[in-house]
Amino acid sequence: MKLTYNKIAVALLSSLSLSSFAADVDIYGKANLSLQSSDEGEGSFSEVKSNASRIGLKGTHDLGDGLTVIYKAEFQVDLDGDSEAGDSITDRNQYVGLAGSFGEVLLGKNDTMLKQSQGKVDLFSDLNGDIKNLWKGENRMADTVSYKSPEFNLFKVGVTYIAEDSVDAENGVSVAVFYGDAKLKKSNIFASIAVDSEVKGYDITRATVQGKISGVVLGAMVQTQEKVDGSAEMDGFMVSAKYKMDKITFKGQYQAADFKDGDDKSGITVGADYSLAKSTKLYTFYTSFDMDSGADEDYLAAGIEYNF
Template sequence: MTTKITLTSGIIGLMSVAAYSVNADAKPLEFYGKVDVSVQSSEEGEGRFTEMKSNASKFGVKGDYALEDGLIIVYKLEWQVDVSDDSNEKNLKSRNQYIGLKGNFGEVRLGRHDTALKMSQGKADFFSDYEADVKTLWKGENRVNDSISYFSPIYAGFGMQLTYVVADAADADDALSAAIFYGDEGLKQSNIYAALAYDSEVNGYDTLRASAQFKLAEFTLSTMYQRQEDITTQLDRDGYLVGVAYPWQKLTLKTQYQVMDDDNGASVGVDYKLGKNSQIYAWYSSFNFDLAEDTDYLAVGLTHKF
């Protein structure tokens, strides 16, 4: 009963926002999403099996509203949905959800949000949301509650992001994530993107991450370095990632290699563009772990953005 009430409340809330957006002074409300489903052959140490995966499929609404004195209200409500599994209370998962204020000073967002360190990688992870996502070996891919995010204006290609996470309890500590970056993460307006980010006491870790992407002829080169420390055990670990992507007609060929101390993973994949917002893909990933069973995965999938 609680789940039904929660979902009903969410639907009513969305309808209210949609109704508000038709105000003559408001900009149109944008409804968006992505459906990504793959059939996957997995080996995780106990024998190979076939499964179907919903890879961060999501939907949401976002928009802004002009106020006086050059100020703009911004908002986003986004959910992740598992379209491959049975319907249950875990089918919907909250993603970035916030309200904020934008002006000449930059932009401030209040709510649930990806940290500055997580966002700093841009598009450097060619296998994001799949088994070879950087979070498989690295810490730092955090979406935090009770956060205040600040995005600075862009000056000469440089920008800054800060994420302040309030403790929300007497026996807890506040946390901070910060990043500085240069260039365009989509590499559409520049041939280079670079970022340096640091987490302080975010989900039990202090983390330093450097990311960069380059365009060299038709190739896109990606590289990342990370050093992380467990605050409780004070165990330090470091690693790196390198990747290459090459477009050819409707295909994009890509490969990626990631290391964290004695753990490592390698991936190869190909995307085939069916249209502006749709593609089919195939990839293979293999991981070697020092203290756990080795794994490997082979997947074929279809994705569409709307």
């Protein structure tokens, strides 16, 4: 644990010394904590939960001739203090690469293109209603080489290659085509289609779309997945909606996972955010999972998120 903290301190302090020759260095982070009542099938209990809180550094360095170095080192920090020894700080995206007229190439640990293809459609990402709780594919993989093409008429292509890293493993590939802006600022619609091949033991196809109609942001996602041996086949869909009224944003989301063997699962989440400032919001949500043959789960929470 102490060694891990020292590594982070060295990395962050080193970034300050880089500022004399790097064009851009940022120290950033997010603190997200909630007080919630959780019921995972054996009765309810209260807890304070850290929801993917993080700290990191990122930046660029202009090499001239249209070539730029891109780098990031991000760590998840469990601010609730109840993690197992050595697990309170874990690695998130960490990479270095080059960008230019050809696009960008990154090496290191990174979200796969399929994970990136969700854009902002998952309105409860990092919380209990996150789509990863019912579906596969939300992978952050080590030993990757990622490529994104330049944007052309709002289209962009991305590829993640995952090296096997051992004799008995298989290389994986994640490919996506993106259209528009995930934040819906440069375009009225965001859409993507993505495929995983032999990534963490699964083959997955996912299609995503999100847009704004009369002030309501609507999103939808469909996914098929199966293990590389052809078992555990699943068809799923998810729909989401949010509407902002002054400082309050109302949100709702429904997700389903229908397995070929009949073990169907579904989840619904409703919630609201209250903006205190651009950096800070209060939020509340209720999530309920119907796990068919498994134990149903329910979560009721209120929390705060601060970005810096």
